Amino acid sequence: MNALLKTSEGIRRMLETVARVSGWLLVVMAAVTCFDVLARKAGLGVPLTKLQELEWHFHAAIFSLWMGYGYTINAHPRVDSFTEKLAFRRKAWIELVGCLLLALPYVALVAYYTVDFVATSYAVGEQSESPFGLTHRWIIKSIYAAGIWLVVLGILSVLARLIVFLFGGRSEAEVNLQIGSTTLEI
């Protein structure tokens, strides 16, 4: 059980590091986009198509790398009008069933398909549809694919904590399981 808990915490830390670092891409994205706008208005001879494609490349990376971490910190919205008053143990059981039957099978299948998706892109040397666009499309596609794999890891991390809590006889505080009511911050 100890090893399981440690693994779970390890995964969460890894997801956190990836998320924290990739968060600064927001600033980079804003800077690149502003530069694009200014360069276009000033009529500078910069590769505008490349810059514009770069904008959504950042967008893809930012959300991909935060989805999995979000689950480990219970950021994803739930409809809990009927379940919020349940005992914590009950909620943990629901979460366990949800992880095993809903989240894991779906996300793992999608993640499995992304491997082929990236491999095809790499094999054909995919480029932008525009002749002036970015090359090496497989790079951003693998970040996107990695993001979906990180969701799988996030689910596994929560699952490990759930098992330790439900079957290992540890207390709520010790397991640091973050489930139950969230407030949507958007």
Place this chain on the structure above:
Amino acid sequence: MLDWLADNLALIMFATMFFAIFCGYPVAFVMGGMALFFAIAGSLLGVFSMIGLYDVVLRMWGGVAADPVLASIPMFIFMGTILERSGSAMDMLKATEVLLKRVPGALAVAVMVMGTILAAPIGVVGAAVVTLSVIALPQMLASGYDKRLAIGTIASAGTLGILIPPAIMLVVMAEMLATSAGSLFLAATVPGFVLSGLYLLYIIGVAIVKPDKAPKLPPEYGPQTRGEFWTAVWRGLFPMTALMVIVIGSIFAGWATPTESGAVGVFGSMLIAALNRRMTMPMMNEAIVSACKSNGLVFLIFLGATGFSYVFRVLGGDELMLSMLLKFGIDTKWEMLAFVMVLIFLLGFPFEWIEICLIVLPVFGPIMMRYDFSDHGVAASALMTWFGGLVAVNLQTAFMTPPFGATLFYMKGTAPPDVTMTDVYRGMYPFVALQVVGLALCIYFPGIILWLPRVAGFLD
């Protein structure tokens, strides 16, 4: 039996999802899990091929990750979190109060004006309601305001954010209805101001008829000399108003895409923070984490909903839904519009806007497209813009309707302990009634929604 099951699988899927979602598990995963479950059921019954789910990877890539318009969502959220965390939003509220000191119900009017302007940059309901509530509620209660009037004002002012551009909800809706984000921004602007106007009339009316519910500010409140007065107004109000004009104006004028104007907004809000000497590392870190968290959850829901709506469509869900409604006698265009509006309103009790946008709009958008509203002054090319505008107003109402409106929980969460949930509910009723009036006006006079997009040349 098996044939019946195979034929009606999509409807069973839709119904099961609405029950499953109440189990309190993250909505994104419930939708994804349902997609897989019914994909397997469909393939066992011979009406679905499992490899079709590969499509989810492609759609999530092509329609979401590589989408230059959805790329504006992280920018708008980031701009809002910077303004909120750096305290610029609070400066603005104080300045508005000072400016409106002599108006009846000054504090409430200031909150409403502020909600209308701040809504735009914050653009995300939770943040706006929490900010307004934390800053303004204690002050309103201390100056003798009626609890319920104060709560109703703050909740409805904060909720305007999902309607007034650049609201991220409109970006998502535009994507789902296959119309331009710019035209939806324009479409929602006038209804947003109409609602804000209705609220203001109500507040000022109450303040005049029952002054004890909304007492005047004492003359010694705020700066006393003319110089101090203008400094406060200038520092608090001017930078934010300028920022909003630049961000929204550049989209409307067609100078910049939503993503570009969002990026300019991010730098503008950083500049305002720097001018106020609040541009610090901890502030930026907080703003980034909070923005990325909100952004990540929006797109995880996309991941689940993409699978759900794909499987639903392949199982023939659109046709089934339409034929079932016809069977129930909903066949004229007005019955259909009324049905969709009531459905969205009811769904708004338990669900957030994002789930409704991602599940209901892809199903009912195409159904609405079959009808001809040209005798009502809505040409076929303008239909999706009008429909989108109506859904936006409707969803905003749903947000503040007891007992489950999301706004109400934010209110309760930030209000002082002696404010009960009953106070929150009672406070909302007059504002919900005004909201329904606003929605009815938008349905009866399509011009409220369509005038601005027409003037700007988005529609003919």
